[in-house]
Amino acid sequence: MKVFSKEQIYEGDKVTEERQKLPPSELMERAGLQIFNWMHMRMQGAQVPIHIFCGIGNNGGDGLVLARHLITHGYNVETYVVNCGNSRSKDFLTSYDKVKEVTKKWPQLLKCESDFPEIHKDDIIVDAIFGIGLNRSIEDWIKALFHHFKASEAFTLSVDIPSGLYTDKPVEDVNGVVKANYTLSFQSPKLVFFLPETADYTIQWEVIDIGIDREYLMTTDTEVELISKNEVLPIYKPRTKFSHKGDFGHGLIIGGSYGKIGAVQLATRSVLVSGAGMVTAYVPECGYLPLQTSLPEAMVMTDIDEKKITDINFDITPSAIGIGVGIGTDTSTIQAYEAFLKSNKVPLVIDADAINMLSENKKLLKLVPENSILTPHHRELERLIGTWSSDFEKLEKASTFSSKHKVILVIKGAHTITVYGQKKFINVTGNSGMSTAGSGDVLTGIITGLLSQKHLPIEAALFGVYLHGRAGDLAVEEFGYQSLLAGNIIDYLGEAYIDLFKQPEQAQEEVKTEDKA
Numbered sequence: 001m002k003v004f005s006k007e008q009i010y011e012g013d014k015v016t017e018e019r020q021k022l023p024p025s026e027l028m029e030r031a032g033l034q035i036f037n038w039m040h041m042r043m044q045g046a047q048v049p050i051h052i053f054c055g056i057g058n059n060g061g062d063g064l065v066l067a068r069h070l071i072t073h074g075y076n077v078e079t080y081v082v083n084c085g086n087s088r089s090k091d092f093l094t095s096y097d098k099v100k101e102v103t104k105k106w107p108q109l110l111k112c113e114s115d116f117p118e119i120h121k122d123d124i125i126v127d128a129i130f131g132i133g134l135n136r137s138i139e140d141w142i143k144a145l146f147h148h149f150k151a152s153e154a155f156t157l158s159v160d161i162p163s164g165l166y167t168d169k170p171v172e173d174v175n176g177v178v179k180a181n182y183t184l185s186f187q188s189p190k191l192v193f194f195l196p197e198t199a200d201y202t203i204q205w206e207v208i209d210i211g212i213d214r215e216y217l218m219t220t221d222t223e224v225e226l227i228s229k230n231e232v233l234p235i236y237k238p239r240t241k242f243s244h245k246g247d248f249g250h251g252l253i254i255g256g257s258y259g260k261i262g263a264v265q266l267a268t269r270s271v272l273v274s275g276a277g278m279v280t281a282y283v284p285e286c287g288y289l290p291l292q293t294s295l296p297e298a299m300v301m302t303d304i305d306e307k308k309i310t311d312i313n314f315d316i317t318p319s320a321i322g323i324g325v326g327i328g329t330d331t332s333t334i335q336a337y338e339a340f341l342k343s344n345k346v347p348l349v350i351d352a353d354a355i356n357m358l359s360e361n362k363k364l365l366k367l368v369p370e371n372s373i374l375t376p377h378h379r380e381l382e383r384l385i386g387t388w389s390s391d392f393e394k395l396e397k398a399s400t401f402s403s404k405h406k407v408i409l410v411i412k413g414a415h416t417i418t419v420y421g422q423k424k425f426i427n428v429t430g431n432s433g434m435s436t437a438g439s440g441d442v443l444t445g446i447i448t449g450l451l452s453q454k455h456l457p458i459e460a461a462l463f464g465v466y467l468h469g470r471a472g473d474l475a476v477e478e479f480g481y482q483s484l485l486a487g488n489i490i491d492y493l494g495e496a497y498i499d500l501f502k503q504p505e506q507a508q509e510e511v512k513t514e515d516k517a
């Protein structure tokens, strides 16, 4: 699913109004009506007090349309206009006049703290104060209003975006943003729903279709995309009856050091389970026995050194290589890595200390083959691209790095973001049960396995991240958040593949509530 920028959303409105020859404020009417339908379906006329707080722009206008429908359907509604400025938008004023047609109870004007209404815990708050048009800092009395919402503990439904969030800049003051239980977002989820610093401002979100011009939506390219089942299905390669293991490539995992052979076991097993025809693990001598014993399907080659990688020298022709899990940063390992990079031509998946070695020896970056996939977690990324002051700066720096070095960056996290030049792909699968030792090694193995099956590098990265998270989601149902082990993700990889064809995707909705176990 595309994630449109603020500018693209405004453009989409304009194009839609022109092409569909819409009367003024028709889109606002659709937006307000859709929110009404959403609430009406759930509330079925229940007389819970609903407090609708409207700003003075189009977000506020949406709130007023909603108020009108709720009032005409006999709901218990109080409407407020948060007087945050003088320039009311044209459509806001139209909606305002229409409210007056259906009730004598005009919206109350709020100008300062003493105007705030009492809100009971069991009431409902609708936040239609600021939408994507937020363009300056929020005044203190409005922050106090947001605090008043929070203190009430009432269910808070945000219209389009929690008020106070910018679509393209970091939050200025954490007290200046509404904490929503649910956000109904028009046409496209907003990037901020997925970034670590801002995702928490809404517990759940859902996209509402307001009939923006289809052609515009289809043909407009976005920098950001959500990757869910619909997006990865076309990447799946069915097998033919007469296929043989040679068709699915030979993956090679290079890594391990004394005490960290398990990382190689996890990655190597994942290569096979993701579908590669063959796999070899290249490990220090001490890894030979454990690997041969625990993973009979794998072949094993060893370094001359007992405890670490000192010379990467193999006589096979792998179709893809994953390097770095458990490898360490010993001087002799760095030398071996450099020599390997100088001779290697095969696409790489680079993880863990193989990323750290690049960060510490930037000249090695020139030796990394084009379109290699680097899979850093937060700390590894920081060492690689430097620190950042916000999630937006992080993404910008990652894009610059990806373009400059022609590599794919898989930034791991709750929402893993794959950065490929200016493009950013946000993964929607995965859960906090996966915050456990070795789950990154599994990802490295899966992506290496997909690469060896001749997927394009960007496809291998996106599909691998999706499958890894989906396998984690299926595994957590059996093991629970606390007890899930990285190995369980591998065990559920087959289910994740089968699940691709099992059920239709949950309708553009995300449940972020963790710890349901």
Ligand SMILES: NC(=O)C1=CN([C@@H]2O[C@H](COP(=O)(O)OP(=O)(O)OC[C@H]3O[C@@H](n4cnc5c(N)ncnc54)[C@H](O)[C@@H]3O)[C@@H](O)[C@H]2O)[C@@H](O)CC1
Residues within 6 Å of the ligand: 009, 012, 013, 027, 028, 031, 055, 056, 057, 058, 059, 060, 061, 062, 084, 085, 087, 088, 089, 129, 130, 131, 132, 133, 134, 135, 136, 137, 138, 139, 159, 160, 161, 186, 187, 210, 212
């Ligand atoms: N395609 C869509 O997504 C549609 C979106 N609509 C709504 O329109 C909204 C955008 O409307 P607008 O562009 O009018 O913007 P907003 O309604 O988000 O707010 C902008 C208004 O608030 C003022 N303002 C901004 N920051 C402020 C601050 N810190 N303190 C005080 N005042 C501030 C602005 O000067 C302007 O008057 C969307 O978020 C959505 O709710 C719908 O009405 C129609 C279709």
Ligand SMILES: Nc1ncnc2c1ncn2[C@@H]1O[C@H](COP(=O)(O)OP(=O)(O)O)[C@@H](O)[C@H]1O
Residues within 6 Å of the ligand: 377, 412, 413, 414, 415, 416, 429, 430, 431, 432, 433, 434, 435, 436, 437, 438, 439, 440, 441, 442, 443, 468
């Ligand atoms: N809260 C979470 N939600 C979703 N996925 C997560 C979460 N925590 C971790 N993961 C995933 O688990 C993996 C952890 O990788 P990493 O930090 O490298 O672990 P390790 O080094 O132990 O193997 C990543 O793919 C990450 O996206």
Ligand SMILES: [K+]
Residues within 6 Å of the ligand: 059, 127, 128, 129, 130, 131, 158, 159, 160, 161, 162, 163
């Ligand atoms: K809002």
